[in-house]
Amino acid sequence: MNVSYNLVLFHVPGRQAISDFLTVRSIMIGRAPDIEVYVVSAGKQIPDGFWKKTAALPTLLFSPMPIDLPQGIRGARLIQEGVTKFDEVQLVSGANLPTPETFIIEPETRIDEGRWGPFTIVKPNYGFRGSGIRLMRTRDVRWIDTSALPKSDPRSGRTLLAQRYVDTGPFVASYRVMTVLGRPIYCRISQALERRPDLDASQPVDVAVASNNVARKVAVVDEPEVVKLAISVHAALPRFPVMGIDIVREYFELEFNVPTLSRTAREFLAEASDEVGLPEVASKRLSWLASVADEIKFARLGIGEEHLKHAFAQAKAFINECEAHRRAAMKGAA
DSSP: OOOOEEEEEEEOTTTSOHHHHHHHHHHHHHHOTTEEEEEEETTSOOOTTHHHHHTTSOEEEEESSOOOOOTTSOSEEEEOOOOOHHHHHHHHHHTTOOOOOEEEOOTTOOOOHHHHOSEEEEEESSOSTTTTOEEEEGGGOOOOOGGGSOTTSTTTTOOEEEEEOOOOOSSOEEEEEEEETTEEEEEEEEEESSOOOOSSSSSOOEEEOOTTSSSEEEEEOOOHHHHHHHHHHHHHOTTOSEEEEEEOOOHHHHHHOOOOTTSOHHHHHHHHHHHHOOOHHHHHHHHHHHHHHHHHHTSOOOOOHHHHHHHHHHHHHHHHHHHHHHHHHHHHHO
């Protein structure tokens, strides 16, 4: 079969394994013999006459990472855009999709702990594999002059963001769904091997919390609700040819597979009762916690320090009851 099209895949040395691109090329040879596939390493010397040769046929230029490509090169382009973390949040929230509330930390920034919660994620606006992402007590979050930090610090010279903390449990976990042109390629979970520090203590908290930047276990998983959400995100943002979508699930959802973000408090409680079979005491405690969450989430009501301490005590007791229930269920199943 005669070659009718060109596909040029751009590989970024140091950030991507060229073997992955060569595998794609090998697959394409068998499935689409009418497409000539080239793998080009960005920033490397291109053989003389290469672009003149590709211009003779309809050509698609594809890069899953942002690269500088001269405008004179002919071909349709699917080149990933470079956007900041804050821009990502704005785009996702602007599409009415769930994302933790986030804002830029300014010199005058002070966060209302009663409305926001006792803990905050602080992260660089530009990031790489979770570097520089810290968990702090909300009351301690302040603007700092990042230009004064050592160059080795991933926050050096970066604008910092404050993001509402989503507690995924004592072993920090997150999902990553890779999508290409809106189609999911894989879904994996990263979970820390070491237990997260106790958050009930009164001393300051400043710890690395990104599950992809600590000792961790990684596994490919089949999580339909997670993948469905990732597909929705990419469908709302078709300008990006490739998306690595990070999704976190709150502790209860992660442990018992009962969705939280997509459910009202009433729906969540009903499903939790049916799916998990919680003891009556734990169910009542969860009902009270959900009502407090609704007051903050929907009515925007602030709560005092004593009320907040009581809520955390109730949450801790609920987690302990869930753990006891889980162990008893596992023992019974054995």
